[in-house]
Amino acid sequence: MSLIVQKFGGSSVANAERVRNVARIVTDCYRAGNQVVVVVSAQGDTTDDLIEKAAEINPKASKREMDMLLSSGEQISIALLAMAIEAEHCPVTSLLGWQAGFSTNSAYGSARIKTVDAARVKAELDNNHIVVVAGFQGLNRYDDITTLGRGGSDTSAVALAAVLHADRCQIFTDVEGVYTADPRKVKNARKLKEITYDEMLELATLGAQVLNNRSVEMAKKYNVELEVLSSLTKAPGTIVREVTNVEKMLLRGVTKDTNIARISIIGVPDTPGIAFKIFSKLAAKNVNVDVILQSIGRDGTKDITFTTSADHAETAVDVLRTSISELAGKQILCDEGAAKISIVGAGMESHPGTAAKMFEALYEINVNIQMISTSEIKISVIIDKEDADKAVEAIHAKFFPEV
Numbered sequence: 001m002s003l004i005v006q007k008f009g010g011s012s013v014a015n016a017e018r019v020r021n022v023a024r025i026v027t028d029c030y031r032a033g034n035q036v037v038v039v040v041s042a043q044g045d046t047t048d049d050l051i052e053k054a055a056e057i058n059p060k061a062s063k064r065e066m067d068m069l070l071s072s073g074e075q076i077s078i079a080l081l082a083m084a085i086e087a088e089h090c091p092v093t094s095l096l097g098w099q100a101g102f103s104t105n106s107a108y109g110s111a112r113i114k115t116v117d118a119a120r121v122k123a124e125l126d127n128n129h130i131v132v133v134a135g136f137q138g139l140n141r142y143d144d145i146t147t148l149g150r151g152g153s154d155t156s157a158v159a160l161a162a163v164l165h166a167d168r169c170q171i172f173t174d175v176e177g178v179y180t181a182d183p184r185k186v187k188n189a190r191k192l193k194e195i196t197y198d199e200m201l202e203l204a205t206l207g208a209q210v211l212n213n214r215s216v217e218m219a220k221k222y223n224v225e226l227e228v229l230s231s232l233t234k235a236p237g238t239i240v241r242e243v244t245n246v247e248k249m250l251l252r253g254v255t256k257d258t259n260i261a262r263i264s265i266i267g268v269p270d271t272p273g274i275a276f277k278i279f280s281k282l283a284a285k286n287v288n289v290d291v292i293l294q295s296i297g298r299d300g301t302k303d304i305t306f307t308t309s310a311d312h313a314e315t316a317v318d319v320l321r322t323s324i325s326e327l328a329g330k331q332i333l334c335d336e337g338a339a340k341i342s343i344v345g346a347g348m349e350s351h352p353g354t355a356a357k358m359f360e361a362l363y364e365i366n367v368n369i370q371m372i373s374t375s376e377i378k379i380s381v382i383i384d385k386e387d388a389d390k391a392v393e394a395i396h397a398k399f400f401p402e403v
């Protein structure tokens, strides 16, 4: 008998027919003699719809009340899925995040899981029940509901798999696995058989929505092997693990992130300590800075440009305008029309010319590069948002020519 954690995303439970389909996958697994813990997301676009509803009432609603609202989406899903499993004549119990023992910190809207006390889940499993758990949510030390950030149900599933020492953690979604690019956007995207945690973490962080990056971080930390697969077909999926057995590819994928802003400060004094001041003040306000570019000093001044997520742009500009005396009266530009395109692959470490090949693909479609950043296993460029899709297509075609 194995213990299996299965996670189903929003599109997998979007309507009654899909919920019944999930119930069949779960009960087939249970009837094959396994213990099954299921984690579900809110149905379809429920979370987006709830965010819109809140904005109609109060666009500046507190994060605490937002979490109270958003967590309700998953409550609907667990009850409906449990009902569908009952209809398949299997014993089942649905549990909210707190009932399943999820304790988090108090960062409403992007809470981190601190512990999972899985006593209740284990008791239900010992009683031969299938357990259906609401993803994306937990309870903080004030007994308030928190949510884990968009896509957070993946992390709920991995956390449960880790504490329960599950034999398998399956992430069911609406595509057949992890691809070399978003298969909905790039028609020649190839499905990967396997990918390492490190590569998957980069892909997820750089915009491949298929897995939430925190879930990959946690899977690596607790050595939880993940299988990403479709809830709609029976095709084999992608395995995410520490070391892969397949031949080393130069690249694993191309991603895009359009949720970024590019902020430039013009005419910063060219003196020691100014970068420290700027970036420490931003850090104090939890503004995550990504790519940084500084021009050479000329006539005692220089320009500093950096990117951050679009959600942090307003705070960032506010910090620069109000809390750094040296920047008083300086021009601060915020451009939300930028996108970050990245290539990821452990193989590029030992392949000179990878960056040049990426830049050539962009040159061939006449796309201008605004900023560049690299690490051992990734290269990112900042370009105009309008060019993002054709850039991904061109770079993908360059590295993964049609066979």
Ligand code: ADP
Pocket: 008, 009, 010, 011, 012, 041, 151, 172, 173, 174, 175, 177, 178, 179, 180, 181, 182, 183, 184, 207, 208, 209, 210, 211, 253
């Ligand atoms: P779920 O609701 O199951 O959590 P998501 O919408 O969060 O699903 O993630 C699945 C989506 O991720 C796919 O529909 C696909 O369009 C997108 N995606 C982006 N990049 C990739 C990639 N490299 N491989 C697979 N899917 C990707």
Ligand code: ASP
Pocket: 009, 010, 041, 042, 047, 048, 073, 135, 136, 149, 150, 151, 152, 153, 154
């Ligand atoms: N329902 C949440 C979201 O849409 C969590 C998730 O789907 O993982 O972000």
Ligand code: MG
Pocket: 009, 151, 154, 209, 210, 211, 212
């Ligand atoms: Mg998701």
